[in-house]
Amino acid sequence: IPPVDRFIFVSESCLPVTTMEETEMALFGPKNASDSSASLYDKSWVNARSTPNNGYSRQLQWDAIRADNIPPNYIWKADQWMVLTRRDAEAVATLPSQHLNGRQLWPAFRKCRASDEIFFPTV
Secondary structure, eight states, rough: OOOOOEEEESSOOOOOOOOHHHHHHHHHTTTTTTHHHHHGOOBBOEEESOOSSSHIIIIIIIISSOOSOOGGOOOOOOOEEEEOOOOOOOHHHHHHHSTTTOOOOOOGGGTTTTHHHHHHOOO
């Protein structure tokens, strides 16, 4: 089994308007790509914003995160579709042990709606 090198977060309520072949091409590049052109596709996709775009976002997302853990100006929210490379996923997974003395950030997001859309781009 080849190692997992992309972690894809998708919406349960939205489907891409594309074929599976187009999706595969966007994620992994052409099947016959050289190593140099394949590296162009080895990147994460996170379309995020640093301010709420409506009252729902402000009240149930930004304001629901504990400010003593994460200052509001450091909060980011991504779209429902997101792709992390293995390198970026490992950085998110190891952040608490490597930079926060083992303190977990996930509890700060417990009361937040769509917490997965905010956790990954914020971290």
